[in-house]
């Protein structure tokens with residue numbers, strides 16, 4: 471077999487098994503590969519061309535909706551405005567359901583099918599739910615989604631379209647005890663009924679989260695064999711940053727890139743358990759509540775938080791938190807100045823870039839990449855607010871040639 475399991479917290483190792491926690495200490499499971507090579511199989515669809523780095527026994531049976539291979543676009547105007555010579559955006563909104571979560575869902579549903587599970591159960595504020603529901607629908611699987619008490623209505627609408635059972639959980643997203651109980655009960659439900667738990671965190675779905683690494687592999691290809699110097703990643707639960715870092719480390723070990731990037735964890739000021747831990751130089755502990763409105767990153771008890779701290783230390787990176795107002799400003803800037811229509815949870819990376827530039831943290835000469843994690847259509851409320859001041863005047867067709875310029 472080309473992969474096995476190890477513990478991120480103790481010395482336990484073992485062959486692949488249907489486990490999500492270390493049997494010895496309860497720590498987070500890591501997938502390790504027998505070979506360091508990152509081989510590309512161009513015949514496979516979507517991100518399965520990276521099957522050599524994915525924990526699947528027979529990737530040829532995996533289903534794809536054409537995920538991955540998203541564009542890396544160079545900034546033309548915001549980079550100039552911020553005096554950054556080399557700024558790039560990874561457009562994860564180009565994935566089939568509009569966010570990077572498709573990379574996790576594609577691998578997670580393939581794993582579910584290999585294990586012979588009969589349904590999936592998940593928690594999600596929206597994007598992961600849509601991704602899992604879409605891949606579940608493609609595979610003809612039943613699904614159960616437990617969502618936040620105040621999840622964005624537009625995100626839920628997209629999920630409902632794919633047909634799973636959707637239930638809102640009281641106080642989920644605002645109370646760390648409810649978060650923990652929700653996860654524990656979904657795990658129990660899945661164990662009792664032979665279902666697969668698909669929560670997009672390495673702490674719960676270590677196999678599925680391997681799909682995230684493909685973002686890093688693609689960027690190394692798109693930058694012609696060099697890594698970015700600095701990567702800005704939105705952080706809620708922390709799995710995206712941690713798994714992206716793992717992808718760069720694997721690419722480096724395979725000789726794809728000569729250097730590694732510094733990773734920057736970006737959080738919202740009203741919900742930043744990881745920034746608080748980083749600044750106090752201590753492990754991540756839950757915060758009592760969330761006052762940020764940036765959907766997708768509202769986690770008071772980040773399951774992969776300590777893996778984020780580890781990635782920041784190993785990469786020489788840092789943490790930055792920004793107010794929601796700066797995130798909405800960045801969202802409007804990306805649309806009006808770059809032609810990039812992204813959701814607030816993606817735009818937060820540009821707000822952080824602006825804050826770091828103002829704080830003198832960057833020289834301006836770095837190759838910088840921002841993970842723009844989801845499309846602007848995801849958050850209809852933020853979209854309405856962004857254009858609330860804009861008016862649409864009415865005129866007669868005869869008047870068109872006289873329009874003011």
Ligand SMILES: [Zn+2]
Nearest residue numbers: 477480492495
């Ligand atoms: Zn362990």
